[in-house]
Amino acid sequence: MIIRHALPSDHPDIIMAMTTWWGDRDLTTSVPRLFLNHFGNTSFVVHDQDRLIGFLIGFFSQSMINQGYIHFAGVHPDYRRSGIGSTLYERFFQKCLEENRTIVQSCTSPVNTTSITFHRSMGFTLLEGQAVEDGIPIWLDYNREGDHKVLFKKELLPVRIQDTFEIRQATVSDTRLLTGIIKKSYQDVAMRFKLTRENCPKHPSNCTDEWIEKDFIRGVSYYLLTRNDTPLGCGGIEQADKDICYLERLCVLPQYRGKGYGGMLVEHIFNRARALNARMLSIGIIARQEELKTWYEKFGFVEEQTKSFTHLPFDVTIMKALVNT
Ligand SMILES: CC(C)(COP(=O)(O)OP(=O)(O)OC[C@H]1O[C@@H](n2cnc3c(N)ncnc32)[C@H](O)[C@@H]1OP(=O)(O)O)[C@@H](O)C(=O)NCCC(=O)NCCS
Numbered sequence: 001m002i003i004r005h006a007l008p009s010d011h012p013d014i015i016m017a018m019t020t021w022w023g024d025r026d027l028t029t030s031v032p033r034l035f036l037n038h039f040g041n042t043s044f045v046v047h048d049q050d051r052l053i054g055f056l057i058g059f060f061s062q063s064m065i066n067q068g069y070i071h072f073a074g075v076h077p078d079y080r081r082s083g084i085g086s087t088l089y090e091r092f093f094q095k096c097l098e099e100n101r102t103i104v105q106s107c108t109s110p111v112n113t114t115s116i117t118f119h120r121s122m123g124f125t126l127l128e129g130q131a132v133e134d135g136i137p138i139w140l141d142y143n144r145e146g147d148h149k150v151l152f153k154k155e156l157l158p159v160r161i162q163d164t165f166e167i168r169q170a171t172v173s174d175t176r177l178l179t180g181i182i183k184k185s186y187q188d189v190a191m192r193f194k195l196t197r198e199n200c201p202k203h204p205s206n207c208t209d210e211w212i213e214k215d216f217i218r219g220v221s222y223y224l225l226t227r228n229d230t231p232l233g234c235g236g237i238e239q240a241d242k243d244i245c246y247l248e249r250l251c252v253l254p255q256y257r258g259k260g261y262g263g264m265l266v267e268h269i270f271n272r273a274r275a276l277n278a279r280m281l282s283i284g285i286i287a288r289q290e291e292l293k294t295w296y297e298k299f300g301f302v303e304e305q306t307k308s309f310t311h312l313p314f315d316v317t318i319m320k321a322l323v324n325t
Contacts, residue, residue, distance in 0.1 A: 001084075003091065006043035006055065008036045013052040014045075021074045025109075031057055031072055042068065044091050046075075046084055053079045056088040060101055068096040070106040089122050093156055102156045107149040110138050116150055124152035163227050167268045170222035170234065175212045178222055181234050182207040185251030193286060199313050204249055220248060221272065225265050232256045235265040237272050243279040245272075245323070250283075266299050273323045280320050287315035296321075 006014075011033045018028045036043065039059040046054035056073040070092060075084045096104055106124065108115040110133060116126075129139040129151065142149035170178055182204050189195070190205035197206050215222070220238045224231055233252035239245050247269050252262045273281045285292050287306045301319040308315050 001046060001048050001053070003044055003046045003087065006036050006040050006045045006057070008033060008040070010045050010052070010055070011036050014055050014057075017052055017055070017074060017076070021077060027072075035059070035071065042092065042095055044088050046088065048079070052076070054084045054088055056092055058092045058095075060096075060099065061105075064103070066101055067103045067105060068092060068101040070104065085118055086122060093154075097156055097158060100158075102158060104154045104156060106152045107139075107142065108152070110136060110148055110150050112150075119152045122154065124154045127151040127153055164229075165264070166226050166229075167223050167264065168226070170224045172213065172216055174222070174224060175209050175216075177224070177231060178212050178234055179207050179209050181224075181231060181253060182212075182249050182251055185233065185253055188254060189286070189289075193288070193314060195313065202311060204251070207249075215248075222249075223265065223268055223272070225252075225261055225268075227256075227261075232261050233265055235269050237269050237276075237281075239276055239278065240282070242277075245269075245276060245278040245281050247281055247283045262295075263299070266296075270299070270321075270323060278323050281323050282318060282320045284316045284318050287317040293317065293319070 011031075014031055014036075015028050018031065019026065035057050039057065042058045042060060044056045044058075045052060053076040054074065057071045059069055059071065061067040061069055070089070073085060073088055075088075093104060096102070104124075106119065108119065116136065120126075126137050127139070129137040131138040131140055131148075136150055139149045139151050141147060142151070183206070186203065186205040186207070190200075190203055195203045195205065200206075212222070215236065215238075218238065220236045222234055222236045225233045231253075233250075233256065235250035236248040237245050238248055247266070250262065250265055250269070252265070270281060281301075282304075283296065283301065285296070293303060296319050300321040302321065304318045304320050306315050306317045
């Protein structure tokens with residue numbers, strides 16, 4: 001069973017279906033081809049093999065900008081009560097929500113008791129009309145004189161679309177992006193320890209595209225963390241020898257901190273080190289960054305030694321963690 005958007009070329013099959021699916025009622029004039037020409041992306045068809053077994057013609061109201069309208073829907077008699085009608089409606093609801101249409105309206109003929117039951121089961125309420133027949137409210141002369149209808153309305157509850165996170169290996173074409181993330185992310189560290197281009201040119205807050213290009217040539221693998229395709233942070237791994245990998249330039253942009261994203265990157269780098277059969281993962285941090293030391297300890301890093309380097313205006317603490325294989 002395949003469900004897809006409706007196309008103008010589906011029109012003959014839909015018309016054919018309408019001559020039989022509604023019993024004795026000939027409703028073929030209700031779906032002119034222009035609905036398919038103009039509302040294809042809010043209409044759906046369902047096929048079993050090549051056979052049309054269901055369709056829904058819907059559109060977004062021009063006058064009521066928060067509403068979607070289901071003009072017609074039908075399911076082949078042999079396929080009823082198997083969830084096809086409700087699937088088509090759900091697809092239309094989803095489409096409405098994507099476009100902030102939170103109200104769906106529809107109507108049916110008062111004689112169509114199956115449709116009334118179906119709409120009620122889908123959570124529609126019946127709008128009060130000018131008459132009531134057998135307990136059902138009726139809108140008199142809805143489309144034209146004598147064309148009475150039952151009107152349905154449903155309010156959709158906006159659903160929070162789940163965030164999609166991805167950690168992907170960066171390529172040379174990501175150089176500028178990596179440079180930008182690293183520069184911005186290390187800015188606050190530079191401010192805190194008064195590191196400038198003059199007193200500490202090698203600090204990541206001064207990162208350039210050239211550094212990253214050289215890293216790639218040296219064999220550093222960079223990974224980018226994104227949420228819904230928006231970059232949040234990055235980190236690199238370099239295999240120093242058979243046993244040891246370095247975790248390098250790990251960072252999360254300031255506005256995305258405190259949400260566990262740094263941890264996601266660290267875990268990913270551990271996995272990469274595992275894949276490289278390394279025994280240890282090693283990092284170097286500014287010795288006075290005590291809170292960072294504590295943060296890395298959560299991932300199994302242990303302080304090994306603190307060293308001074310002539311080219312750096314701060315001491316560096318080396319931390320190492322076992323990579324469990
Ligand atoms: C109305 C119609 C589209 C429903 O399609 P469907 O695929 O059979 O509907 P579903 O299987 O998704 O049914 C969902 C629920 O609606 C209710 N329902 C649907 N048809 C029903 C019936 N004949 N009797 C009682 N309840 C019914 C049930 O609660 C059902 O859930 P359940 O099967 O788990 O009990 C279908 O009967 C049809 O094509 N009818 C002719 C065309 C028509 O009247 N269209 C109406 C809009 S213009």
